[in-house]
Amino acid sequence: MTDAAFPAPSGHDSIASMEPLSPEEIARYQRHILLPEIGGAGQQRLKAARVLVIGAGGLGAPVLQYLAAAGIGTLGIADDDRVSLSNLQRQVIHDSGTIGELKTESAAFAIARLNPHVNIIRFEERFSSESARRHLSGFDLLIDASDNFETRYAAADAAEKAEIPLVSGAVGRFDGSLTVLKPYERAEDGSLNPAYRDLFPEIPPEGLIPACAETGIIGALTGVIGTLMAMEAIKLITGAGEPLIGRLLLYDALSARFDSVRYKRRRAQGPSVS
Numbered sequence: 001m002t003d004a005a006f007p008a009p010s011g012h013d014s015i016a017s018m019e020p021l022s023p024e025e026i027a028r029y030q031r032h033i034l035l036p037e038i039g040g041a042g043q044q045r046l047k048a049a050r051v052l053v054i055g056a057g058g059l060g061a062p063v064l065q066y067l068a069a070a071g072i073g074t075l076g077i078a079d080d081d082r083v084s085l086s087n088l089q090r091q092v093i094h095d096s097g098t099i100g101e102l103k104t105e106s107a108a109f110a111i112a113r114l115n116p117h118v119n120i121i122r123f124e125e126r127f128s129s130e131s132a133r134r135h136l137s138g139f140d141l142l143i144d145a146s147d148n149f150e151t152r153y154a155a156a157d158a159a160e161k162a163e164i165p166l167v168s169g170a171v172g173r174f175d176g177s178l179t180v181l182k183p184y185e186r187a188e189d190g191s192l193n194p195a196y197r198d199l200f201p202e203i204p205p206e207g208l209i210p211a212c213a214e215t216g217i218i219g220a221l222t223g224v225i226g227t228l229m230a231m232e233a234i235k236l237i238t239g240a241g242e243p244l245i246g247r248l249l250l251y252d253a254l255s256a257r258f259d260s261v262r263y264k265r266r267r268a269q270g271p272s273v274s
């Protein structure tokens with residue numbers, strides 16, 4: 001599957017073949033439809049989109065909430081964890097009443113209350129290289145909101161192999177980052193877009209970068225980065241704006257500063273996975 005699964009922004013024929021918006025949906029998404037960059041056609045693309053989100057935690061919570069509110073037609077959630085009290089400081093899709101529940105179940109319930117038009121597919125297992133094909137089947141965009149390097153590399157390799165866009169984000173203490181990857185496509189100069197391993201060539205040794213359970217993390221930070229990830233997904237689906245392809249967006253919460261770093265493909269040719 002390629003990102004051609006998304007209707008071309010100028011493809012009138014493909015838009016005509018989509019399921020129309022109901023009067024209730026037109027009223028719900030009115031503020032989107034008023035935007036020339038989105039409009040009714042863009043909202044129909046959001047309704048037709050099938051997005052898989054890895055992780056229903058700190059980053060996954062705002063990603064799922066804003067994509068559901070935006071009218072994504074089908075949201076997949078892959079997570080094998082359960083809600084705990086210590087999650088609630090940042091994982092705002094869950095609440096005190098869902099402690100002990102599977103995060104996929106808790107998140108699905110919250111999404112249903114927010115927007116009943118969204119179809120939810122739950123995967124109560126960790127995303128991995130072995131499960132990637134099963135998880136990605138039928139989806140046309142992958143969002144990596146996981147909290148570990150093993151999953152991030154597995155997601156990047158799987159998305160590149162399946163030729164679907166990947167939005168990848170990460171946070172730590174008071175800083176965060178995100179980027180968009182489409183390494184199977186070429187840039188304007190004819191070169192292949194960079195892959196995740198062009199940005200981060202190798203998985204860091206275990207224990208080198210401690211988890212937030214050891215160092216702590218400010219809860220609102222995950223909201224900032226997760227919301228930006230949702231925005232990049234909306235841009236990819238609707239064709240609005242310029243996605244963060246070949247750019248790593250960095251956020252320092254303590255100094256209230258954003259920076260952007262450009263990166264390029266290191267390999268001469270060919271994908272990083274077979």
